[in-house]
Amino acid sequence: MKEKLFKKICIFGVGLIGGSIGMAIKKNGLANEVIGVGRDIERLRKAVLAGAVDTVTTDYTAEVKDADLIILSMHINSSLEAAKKIAPFLKKDAVVTDVGSTKELFCKKMQKVLPNGIHFVGAHPIAGLERQGVDVANSELFNGAVCVITKTSKTNKNALLKVKKLWNKVGADVVFCSPSQHDKLVALTSHLPHIAAVSLVNVLGKTDSIDRDLKLVVGNGFRDTTRIASSSPEMWQEICATNKKNILTSLSRFRKSLDRLYKLIAESDSKKLTKEFEKAQSIRKRII
Amino acid sequence: MKEKLFKKICIFGVGLIGGSIGMAIKKNGLANEVIGVGRDIERLRKAVLAGAVDTVTTDYTAEVKDADLIILSMHINSSLEAAKKIAPFLKKDAVVTDVGSTKELFCKKMQKVLPNGIHFVGAHPIAGLERQGVDVANSELFNGAVCVITKTSKTNKNALLKVKKLWNKVGADVVFCSPSQHDKLVALTSHLPHIAAVSLVNVLGKTDSIDRDLKLVVGNGFRDTTRIASSSPEMWQEICATNKKNILTSLSRFRKSLDRLYKLIAESDSKKLTKEFEKAQSIRKRII
Numbered sequence: 001m002k003e004k005l006f007k008k009i010c011i012f013g014v015g016l017i018g019g020s021i022g023m024a025i026k027k028n029g030l031a032n033e034v035i036g037v038g039r040d041i042e043r044l045r046k047a048v049l050a051g052a053v054d055t056v057t058t059d060y061t062a063e064v065k066d067a068d069l070i071i072l073s074m075h076i077n078s079s080l081e082a083a084k085k086i087a088p089f090l091k092k093d094a095v096v097t098d099v100g101s102t103k104e105l106f107c108k109k110m111q112k113v114l115p116n117g118i119h120f121v122g123a124h125p126i127a128g129l130e131r132q133g134v135d136v137a138n139s140e141l142f143n144g145a146v147c148v149i150t151k152t153s154k155t156n157k158n159a160l161l162k163v164k165k166l167w168n169k170v171g172a173d174v175v176f177c178s179p180s181q182h183d184k185l186v187a188l189t190s191h192l193p194h195i196a197a198v199s200l201v202n203v204l205g206k207t208d209s210i211d212r213d214l215k216l217v218v219g220n221g222f223r224d225t226t227r228i229a230s231s232s233p234e235m236w237q238e239i240c241a242t243n244k245k246n247i248l249t250s251l252s253r254f255r256k257s258l259d260r261l262y263k264l265i266a267e268s269d270s271k272k273l274t275k276e277f278e279k280a281q282s283i284r285k286r287i288i
Numbered sequence: 289m290k291e292k293l294f295k296k297i298c299i300f301g302v303g304l305i306g307g308s309i310g311m312a313i314k315k316n317g318l319a320n321e322v323i324g325v326g327r328d329i330e331r332l333r334k335a336v337l338a339g340a341v342d343t344v345t346t347d348y349t350a351e352v353k354d355a356d357l358i359i360l361s362m363h364i365n366s367s368l369e370a371a372k373k374i375a376p377f378l379k380k381d382a383v384v385t386d387v388g389s390t391k392e393l394f395c396k397k398m399q400k401v402l403p404n405g406i407h408f409v410g411a412h413p414i415a416g417l418e419r420q421g422v423d424v425a426n427s428e429l430f431n432g433a434v435c436v437i438t439k440t441s442k443t444n445k446n447a448l449l450k451v452k453k454l455w456n457k458v459g460a461d462v463v464f465c466s467p468s469q470h471d472k473l474v475a476l477t478s479h480l481p482h483i484a485a486v487s488l489v490n491v492l493g494k495t496d497s498i499d500r501d502l503k504l505v506v507g508n509g510f511r512d513t514t515r516i517a518s519s520s521p522e523m524w525q526e527i528c529a530t531n532k533k534n535i536l537t538s539l540s541r542f543r544k545s546l547d548r549l550y551k552l553i554a555e556s557d558s559k560k561l562t563k564e565f566e567k568a569q570s571i572r573k574r575i576i
Contacts, residue, residue: 126507146504175504185505188492193513196484198568199545203538204476205571215575216434216463217473219414223576224512225481230572233565240553240561250491251550255543257487262539265528273528277521280486283493284518287503288511 013074019137119159143171187246301362307425407447431459
């Protein structure tokens, strides 16, 4: 029998991302055993039924002793708590990875939490939906997606390669990046758009009296622009807390750009306004 | 033979919207004759080949004499110019309608431009793509979409009903609204999201050095949030010029909401921040 990439994988948190990883690992035969770990036994059972994991447990320490890969895919703070709990039980050379949306703070904390001989590799698959839970998980979620893997001077090379291999095998393109560079980039491409979408929706909230009419004229533009505003509030609060500096910098730049457009509209400067719109069109073409 | 809704329809501008209307009119047999009018003979010929119109002309006045419906589907200023040119040639009781994204100013100007006995009915189908031209037009574009028809004290009832019937027959749900109420609503649901999308993209433009990396981490969230930023700059400049007051009001409210989020993030007020995210989630659920 060909040796698998991992013998035993424990996935902490089997929602959309954790569940999809489990499904993709099982589908591609990347481990002998995939264990789902979590707090809610009902949700864990759903993950077994969905085919995301082989077995499940709510006992954080029981199954990790002989695991060679731990995937933390809960919310940021919960993942950190779980790491603290299991740290003393992990075997030598076990690899710990995550799927969190912010990396700098988390990587630093993991460095402190995990003892020597346990290797942490931060990862962030850029694939998500505004819906949550194992019900919407699927084995193809990462197919064609980008997964950022963070690399520092302390990252163990062997562990890095194994985590890279895992993401490649489930169909993702891997990009290496420092944790701080990652956080700067996603502040602009993910966190800022999210905050803008939340404000675009919340601005409508003050117009209760025209609710019915608003509903009628909402088009695809609004639907798409604000889709991400339906994501998990708890998760986004944690993202803001753990990438505060970069998000505030991005927000300041965004406000400056809005102020410029406000001024051009107020002054009816059609030439410069058209130029701003053309600029957006060409930058978007370059980036997407 | 059953009488058609219109004998002769002239469509001014056969791009995405004008072309799609032409296709839908022909598919549903709503007129004996559909004529495409425009400035560029090459583009007009493409519209014939695409099956959007029966015949075409660049002579603005020639075909309108016996038309019972004129659909203005060019950019706002061009539609207005066309209306001025053809006004003296229209037959009594001809109906003129449009598809523009702003209504108050346009309806007022049309009232002045058109002589007595010619009936203007403003319309705005909430259906569009970020791409343009007859190449992406299709007869089903308005199927299931909402079309706002504006109604004032001066609107001719018979003309209103005929335009309503046209939009219903091509699959759209018709909503009646005053021109000013329309402009207030779309400032919030369409114009503000567009300006936000433009700024979200333009903010990235200042980070030339990390262009390659940005490209790598751009996910579906950014793609969707900024999709509309790829729309026609010229069209959007006109929208801003003709709905200035409402857009500036919406922008002010948007900035206030962003300032609030900025403050909560800066102060690490996780409770209130979560509440803002929850509010967005629930408003979006209510509206979409």
